[in-house]
Structures are given as C-alpha cells and as structure tokens.
Amino acid sequence: MTTPPPLGLYLHIPFCRQRCDFCAFYLEIYRESRAEAFLRSLIHEIELSAHQHVSPGRPIQSVYLGGGTPTVLAAGQLIAILFEIRRHLTLASDCEITVEAHPSTISERDLVQLRQAGVTRLSLGAESMEDGDLARIGRPGAVRETVTAVAQARAAGFININLDLMYGLPGQSLDRWQQTLAHCLALQPTHLSCYALTVEQDTKLASNIRRERSPAPDEGLQIEMDEAAQLMLVDAGYERYEVSNYAGQGYACRHNLLYWTNGEYLGFGPSAQSYLDGTRFGNVADLEVYDTSLAASRLPNENHTRLSEQEQLRDAVIFGLRLIQGIPSHNLHQHAANYGHEAVTAQLLTQQLIEEDGERSKLSARGLLQADTIAGQLY
Ligand code: SF4
Numbered sequence: 001m002t003t004p005p006p007l008g009l010y011l012h013i014p015f016c017r018q019r020c021d022f023c024a025f026y027l028e029i030y031r032e033s034r035a036e037a038f039l040r041s042l043i044h045e046i047e048l049s050a051h052q053h054v055s056p057g058r059p060i061q062s063v064y065l066g067g068g069t070p071t072v073l074a075a076g077q078l079i080a081i082l083f084e085i086r087r088h089l090t091l092a093s094d095c096e097i098t099v100e101a102h103p104s105t106i107s108e109r110d111l112v113q114l115r116q117a118g119v120t121r122l123s124l125g126a127e128s129m130e131d132g133d134l135a136r137i138g139r140p141g142a143v144r145e146t147v148t149a150v151a152q153a154r155a156a157g158f159i160n161i162n163l164d165l166m167y168g169l170p171g172q173s174l175d176r177w178q179q180t181l182a183h184c185l186a187l188q189p190t191h192l193s194c195y196a197l198t199v200e201q202d203t204k205l206a207s208n209i210r211r212e213r214s215p216a217p218d219e220g221l222q223i224e225m226d227e228a229a230q231l232m233l234v235d236a237g238y239e240r241y242e243v244s245n246y247a248g249q250g251y252a253c254r255h256n257l258l259y260w261t262n263g264e265y266l267g268f269g270p271s272a273q274s275y276l277d278g279t280r281f282g283n284v285a286d287l288e289v290y291d292t293s294l295a296a297s298r299l300p301n302e303n304h305t306r307l308s309e310q311e312q313l314r315d316a317v318i319f320g321l322r323l324i325q326g327i328p329s330h331n332l333h334q335h336a337a338n339y340g341h342e343a344v345t346a347q348l349l350t351q352q353l354i355e356e357d358g359e360r361s362k363l364s365a366r367g368l369l370q371a372d373t374i375a376g377q378l379y
Pocket of ligand 1: 015016018019020023024025027067068069102125
C-alpha cells in the first residue's frame with residue numbers, strides 16, 4: 001500500500017478589526033455575533049469536509065490558521081477549532097501548527113493557552129518596525145506591540161516565531177528599511193518573510209495613489225531593498241529558501257512549502273482554496289452564503305477545476321521556481337515543450353535569469369528580483 005502524500009490544512013478566519021489600506025483579502029470587520037456564527041459554520045465544515053475529502057488516518061503535516069486576523073477570535077475559540085480538527089482528522093506527531101497574529105490582538109495569556117493547545121509556530125504581522133510606516137499604510141498597531149508580542153511568545157514557550165515584513169512602503173527609504181531589518185534581527189525570530197508592497201485594485205492605497213495622496217511604489221528602490229534584505233539576513237545566518245522567505249536552520253515553513261512543491265492542501269473558511277487529487281476548488285468568498293450553505297449541511301465549495309497532467313506540471317514549474325533550490329531541469333523543459341515556451345525559456349537561460357547546473361533549474365539572483373514577471377512568461 002502506498003503512503004498518501006502529506007496534506008496541509010488552511011483555515012481562513014475572515015475577520016479584522018479594520019482594513020489596512022493596502023489589503024485586498026476577503027474579510028469582514030469583526031463583530032462578536034458574526035464571529036460566533038462563523039465558528040459554528042467552520043466547525044461543521046471541518047466535520048463534513050474531513051469525511052468527504054480525507055481518507056481515514058491520512059496524516060496532516062501542517063495546519064495554518066490565517067486570515068484576516070485569526071487572533072481577533074478569543075484564544076478559547078481558536079482552541080475549539082483545533083479540538084475539532086483533532087476530532088475528525090489525524091495530525092502527524094510532528095505536525096506544524098501555525099497561528100497568524102496581529103501583535104496588538106494577542107496577550108500573554110492567549111499565547112500561553114495557544115502554546116498549551118499545541119500551536120507550534122506563531123507568525124506575527126509586524127510589517128515595519130517604524131510607527132510612521134505603519135501609519136502611512138493605515139495599519140493599526142505600534143512597533144512596541146510587536147516587540148512585546150515576541151517577548152511574550154517566548155515566555156509562553158514559542159520557539160518558532162515568524163515576523164512578516166513589507167518593504168517599499170510609501171515614504172520608506174532604503175536606510176529606514178535596513179533599520180527595520182536590524183530591529184527585527186535583534187528580536188531573533190526563527191523566520192522572516194519580506195514582501196514587496198504591491199498595489200491591489202480597489203484598495204484605499206490604490207485610490208490614495210490615484211489622487212496623489214501617496215507615492216506609488218518605486219520598483220528600482222524595491223529591488224535595492226530586496227538585495228539589502230538578502231545581504232543582511234543571509235549575513236545573520238538565515239537561509240533564503242524562497243523568493244520572499246528566510247529561515248533559521250530547520251525553520252522553513254512546512255505549510256507554505258506545500259504550495260511551492262505543488263503539494264496537497266484543504267482549505268476551510270470563506271474564500272479558502274484547496275488542491276486535492278489533481279483538482280483545485282475554493283470556498284465561496286461570502287460569509288453569509290458560507291454560513292447559509294453550512295447551515296444546510298452543504299460544503300460551500302465552488303469552481304472545481306480538474307488539472308490535466310500538463311497543467312499539474314505547469315503549476316509545479318511556476319510555483320517551484322520560487323524556491324531557491326529550483327526544480328528538476330527536465331520538468332522545466334518538458335513544460336516548455338508542452339506549452340510552446342521553448343523560445344522564451346531559451347531566452348531566460350541566455351539572459352541568465354534562470355540558471356541550470358545540469359540537473360536543476362533555478363532563478364539567478366537577478367531572476368529572483370523578477371520572479372513574478374518570469375512566472376507570467378512561463379504560464
Ligand atoms: S490585518 Fe492583514 S488581513 Fe487584516 S486588513 Fe490588515 S493586511 Fe488585511
């Protein structure tokens with residue numbers, strides 16, 4: 001009997017206290033009564049989906065509570081979700097369990113409870129270590145709350161702590177970005193994610209830029225910031241293992257690695273996406289419809305797309321190239337042949353945006369700076 005491949009769970013908690021100016025995620029503003037109704041629906045979804053989609057005993061290698069802001073829910077509510085997962089699914093003994101937290105929505109008591117309930121990894125949305133940056137992107141909270149949250153997480157027993165950062169923020173200079181990185185390094189997280197600010201349509205940031213109330217991100221400066229992050233973080237002993245992610249030894253995020261290695265995952269909560277048995281599907285991105293569907297014991301799944309073998313290889317190439325270790329070269333060339341991308345692939349190799357060592361193909365240092373454009377060319 002073959003062992004089933006690892007499976008990860010993603011749970012989308014669709015609430016925030018307010019919407020940050022740059023954010024285009026599906027979410028609702030937190031209200032206690034809505035959150036209670038959502039929790040009932042989510043618990044029902046876990047039961048229905050586990051029985052429909054997961055064969056008994058299949059080990060779950062990672063659980064990721066993201067959002068939104070999962071920690072707008074009380075620690076007891078998050079623990080109830082984990083309890084329900086354990087009731088219907090089998091967690092691997094070394095299962096990675098991540099909770100995303102906004103630093104101003106978490107207390108030491110919450111952290112102790114979450115750690116005791118088996119949460120192994122805390123991902124704090126720091127974004128910047130300068131209060132002015134946070135204000136300019138309409139992000140609630142303050143730097144001192146991030147510093148306190150890290151200290152409290154350690155005191156609660158968390159070892160694996162990620163800090164999420166963004167660069168290229170309105171008015172942010174290279175020097176200030178380097179100061180943010182230095183401040184984060186002083187906090188000694190096990191993992192850092194550094195994302196370039198992108199302007200999503202229909203966000204307050206997009207409107208501010210249109211009205212010239214905020215400067216548009218400067219692509220050249222973002223490239224310099226990306227290079228500065230690589231220099232400082234690698235020098236401090238972190239490994240860059242994905243375009244935007246750096247980890248101390250042994251602390252790469254197992255859940256996110258599933259996405260980049262074309263692994264399988266099951267999503268819960270409104271707008272959550274799943275990939276299972278070669279089929280992609282998603283949950284409806286509407287909390288009311290989600291609740292109504294589950295009240296009738298119907299899974300709120302939609303948009304089922306069965307991928308052909310060629311499409312599965314395409315996705316493995318596109319996502320896999322985000323990893324610093326790259327992908328098997330024969331996959332890149334088979335994909336190029338499948339989609340008629342031989343010329344563009346040859347050009348990327350000639351321009352040394354992709355490098356090959358005979359067995360593996362990977363983005364070069366310059367290629368990493370253009371990862372999204374290259375992905376678009378190869379799609
Ligand atoms: S806290 Fe995160 S999910 Fe919520 S609005 Fe801000 S960026 Fe979006």
